[in-house]
Amino acid sequence: MKKIIIAIDGFSSCGKSTMAKELAHEIGYIYIDSGAMYRAVTLYCIQTDILKEETIDIQRLREAIGTLKVCFHFNRETDHPDVWLNDVNVEDKIRTMEVSAHVSKIAAFDFVRTAMVAQQQAMGRDKGLVMDGRDIGTVVFPHAELKIFVTASPEVRARRRYDELTAKGATVSLEEILTNIKERDYADQHRPVSPLRQADDAILLDNTHLTTAQQLEWLKEQYQQAIQ
Ligand code: DC
Numbered sequence: 476m477k478k479i480i481i482a483i484d485g486f487s488s489c490g491k492s493t494m495a496k497e498l499a500h501e502i503g504y505i506y507i508d509s510g511a512m513y514r515a516v517t518l519y520c521i522q523t524d525i526l527k528e529e530t531i532d533i534q535r536l537r538e539a540i541g542t543l544k545v546c547f548h549f550n551r552e553t554d555h556p557d558v559w560l561n562d563v564n565v566e567d568k569i570r571t572m573e574v575s576a577h578v579s580k581i582a583a584f585d586f587v588r589t590a591m592v593a594q595q596q597a598m599g600r601d602k603g604l605v606m607d608g609r610d611i612g613t614v615v616f617p618h619a620e621l622k623i624f625v626t627a628s629p630e631v632r633a634r635r636r637y638d639e640l641t642a643k644g645a646t647v648s649l650e651e652i653l654t655n656i657k658e659r660d661y662a663d664q665h666r667p668v669s670p671l672r673q674a675d676d677a678i679l680l681d682n683t684h685l686t687t688a689q690q691l692e693w694l695k696e697q698y699q700q701a702i703q
Contacts, residue, residue, distance in 0.1 A: 477702050478504075478602040480618075482611035484671065485625030485680075487659045488632040493687055494625075495607040496555055498694050507547060507598055509608035509615070511558040512591050513582040514569035515545045519560055526577060533584070540590045547598075579659065585668045588614075609663055612674035621701040622677035623694065629656050631683050 481504070483495045492508050499506035520526035525535045547556035548564070557566035568574070581587055588610075595615045598604060606615065612622035633653035640647045663671040673679060678697060682690045 479620035479701055480599050480602055480616050481605040481621045481623070481698065481701075482616050482619040482674075482677075483605065483607040483623045483625060484609055484612050484673070484677070485607075485623075486627070486632065486656075486671070487663070488636045488656055489625045489627050490635070490682060490687060490690065491607040491625050494690050494694055495605045497687075497691050498698065499605040500554065501691075501695065502698060504603045504605050505547075505598070506556060507595065507604060507606045508556075508558070509591070509595055509606055509611060510578075511547075511566075511569060512545045512594070513587070514574050514578050515558050515560040515565055516540070516543065516587055516591070517574050517578045517581045518565055518569050519543060520581060521573060521577070526581070531580065536581075536584070537586055540586055543590070545591070545594060579662050579666075583662075583666045583668060588668055609671040610669040612677050613672060614669045617674070621697060622674050623680055623697065624673040624677040625680045625682060627681060627683040629653060629660065632656055 481495075481498070483491050485491050495508075496506050498504070517526070519539070520531065520536060523535075523539070525532045525539065544559075544561050546559050548559055549555075550557045550566070557564050558569060559565065592615050595606065595611075599606070599616055608615070612619055612624070630653065633649060633656050636652050636656070637647060637649045640652075680690065680693065685693070
């Protein structure tokens with residue numbers, strides 16, 4: 476059967492990775508979370524003091540970026556790929572508040588993006604790939620056969636994130652989450668390099684009123700149409 480590239484972009488906390496992961500699993504494609512790569516680079520900066528007390532040593536980061544090995548290995552227990560940094564599995568270390576607080580600054584450097592985009596494009600050489608992120612349909616795979624741009628109201632996204640965090644036992648404020656989501660939306664859309672925007676040929680999915688099961692059904696229909 477014809478193999479394609481599926482690019483899923485959109486705002487943060489929209490459920491992109493959930494739908495991308497589930498689709499890839501169902502159709503036997505590789506799933507790549509491109510945000511995890513920027514998170515791994517951020518973790519490296521923290522571990523090596525390139526990022527210290529809110530200051531980034533740009534020169535050291537520039538020198539290091541070409542030597543960093545960020546890749547994915549399939550985890551049989553979770554049935555999904557884990558991100559590895561320089562031969563160490565860092566999947567559990569990249570979702571901390573510390574990494575989340577700094578990743579958008581690291582992801583905004585053009586030389587960081589150039590290095591990550593080159594690795595992402597190499598992963599798509601054989602197609603059969605679902606990748607989610609912010610610039611997948613616009614910059615990484617502008618010729619992807621299927622492009623989806625996901626959005627939902629900030630209030631609904633904040634509520635989903637709040638439910639997710641409180642279910643894990645975290646004490647968080649809904650208001651604080653909503654403010655953070657709005658700030659990240661603005662930062663993602665207004666950065667000078669590869670800002671978040673819907674590709675002209677992307678299909679818009681507003682999942683404000685959809686359940687995860689409904690959106691997966693919708694996505695599978697788009698995939699069936701794309702491979703015909
Ligand atoms: O999807 P996420 O929240 O894990 O992404 C982490 C950060 O990386 C977020 O600040 C946006 C950025 N990112 C990006 O700039 N380009 C991508 N293709 C994916 C993520």
